[in-house]
Amino acid sequence: MKAYKIAIFVTATIACLVLVWYFFPLGGVEVGGATLHSPTLPQASELVKSPAGSQLKSIFHFETRKQRIARLAAEAEARARAIEESGYLEAIGNYDGIMALPDSGYVFFDRFFAALDSASRDRVRVAYYGDSQLEEDRITNVLRDSLQARFGGSGVGLLPAVMENGTLTIVQSKNSNPPVSKINGGHGFKTHSYGPCYSVARISSPYHVKYSACKHENPDIPSRFFSNITVLADRASSFSVDIAGLSAAQDTFSLPMKRFGLRLDEPSNSVEIDIKGSGDVFGVMLDGANGVAVDNIALRGSSGAFFTDVDSSQLQDYLLNENVQMMVVQYGCNKVPSLNGKNSISSYGQSMYRQLKLFKELAPDMTIVFSGPQDMRHYQMMPDVVDTLKHYALKAGAAYWSMYDAMGGADSMAEWQQQGLAGGDGIHFSKKGAARMSDLFFEALMTYYRYYEWKNSLGI
Secondary structure, eight states: OOHHHHHHHHHHHHHHHHHHHHHSOTTOEEETTEEEOOOOHHHHHHHHHSHHHHHHHHHTOOOOHHHHHHHHHHHHHHHHHHHHHHHHHHHHHTTTTTEEOOTTGGGTTHHHHHHHHTTTTSOEEEEEEESGGGGGGTTHHHHHHHHHHHHOEEEEEEEOSSOSSOOSSEEEEESOOOOEEETTBOOSSOOSOOTTTTEEEEEOSOEEEEEEEOOOSSTTOGGGOEEEEEEEEETTOEEEEEETTEEOEEOOOOOSEEEEEEEEEEEESEEEEEEEEEEEEEEEEEEEEEEEEEEEEEOTTOOSOOGGGSOOHHHHHHHHHTTEEEEEEEOOTTTGGGOOSHHHHHHHHHHHHHHHHHHHHHOTTSEEEEEEOOOOTTOTTHHHHHHHHHHHHHHTTOEEEEHHHHHTSTTHHHHHHHTTSBOTTSSSBOHHHHHHHHHHHHHHHHHHHHHHHHHHHHTO
C-alpha cells in the first residue's frame, strides 16, 4: 500500500475515534447484559500526553523514503563504529594490569598525544628519571628513536655538564674534571641547587668540553644529530659561553636557571663548548629544532625519594619552560632489598606518593607515568611492592607502568636471563633486555595513541 493511502486510512481512523470519544454516553452503552465504556475526549487527550501516549505517537510516526535511508545508514555507521571501537578497546585491554590508569581512564594520555601531534611546530620533551637501569641511556635510547621516527625530532636531549661515563648514544671529552655534586652521592661541594639532572658541576677555570654522537648501525638515525644547543647554569653564575666557536646568546629572563643557547646552521653529530668564568653548570641540551626530545636522567643507587628534600625551583623551570609534556619516573629496585614487611613497603609507597604529588604541583598539566620495578630474583615480596606502588601512583593521579607484569610477573626474571635479556645478578636488564622493555612501553603508548587517533578522526 502506498504511503498516501496509509496516511488517509490512519487519519480517518483517528477521526472516527475522536467522534466516538466525543459522542459516547458517559454512562456507557448496554450490550447483551454488559456495559461498554469509552474515554471522553478530555480523558483521551490526557492519555496522549502520558508515557503510554508517547509510545502510541511513536507507532504512528511516519518517515519518507529519504529519511528511512538516512536512518538506516546512520544505524549501520553506528554499528560499524561500535565494532571498530571494540577492536581498539580489546587491544587496550591486553594491557590490563600492566598499564594502570587513574580515574581519567582512557583519555589519560590525550593531552600528551595532542602535544605529539603538534611536535612539528613545537618541540615536545619527555623527561625520563630513573636508577641504574637507565645508565648508558638504556631504555631511553630506544624510546627516543621510536618517538622521533614516529613524530619527528632529533638529538639526545639533556646531558650532565660532566659525564662520568659514555653512553650508547653520546661520548664526552673535556680538558679538566671540575668538581661535581650529585644528589645521590659524590658531593664535590655543598649545594642545595642541583638543576634538572641532579648533578651540578662547579666551573672556576676555562672549561672545554666536546660532545660526539656514538657510532650507530644506522648512521643517519635522527638522535645522532642536533642543531639547538643550550647550556643550563645557575642564575648566579658569571661566565661566557662559546658554542661551536661562536658566542652563545644569554637569555634575558628572570628564571631560576640561566640559559646560553645557539642554533647551528646545519645539524651536526658533534659540538664543542667553551665556558669561561665561574659558576655552576647544570647540564647541556643537544636538541633538534622541533619534534620530540627524550632526556635520560639516570641516578645510580637512588630510590627516587629525594625530590621533595631539595630546592625544586630549577626542576619546575625545566618542566614548564622546556615544554616537558611527559615525565616518566622509574624507581624501586634499589629500595626492594631493604623492604622487610608490609609496613616498610607502605612507607616507601607513601614517600613515592609525595614525589609524584610534587611533580603534579610543579607542572599540573604534565602527564606522569610511574614505572615500577621489574621482577627481581630471590625477592618474594615483589607482588606486594608492585600493588603498593601502583596504589599510590594512581592516588597521585599518575599512570603506573608495571615492568614486573610486562616481563611476565613472578619468576619471569629467570626466563629473561635464559633469553639473554637480563644480567647474572637477576636484577638488571642487559642491553637487549632494556631495548625489549623500551619496545614494550612504546607499543603500549601507541596502543592508546591509535585509539586517540581514531576518536579524533571521528570528532569524538
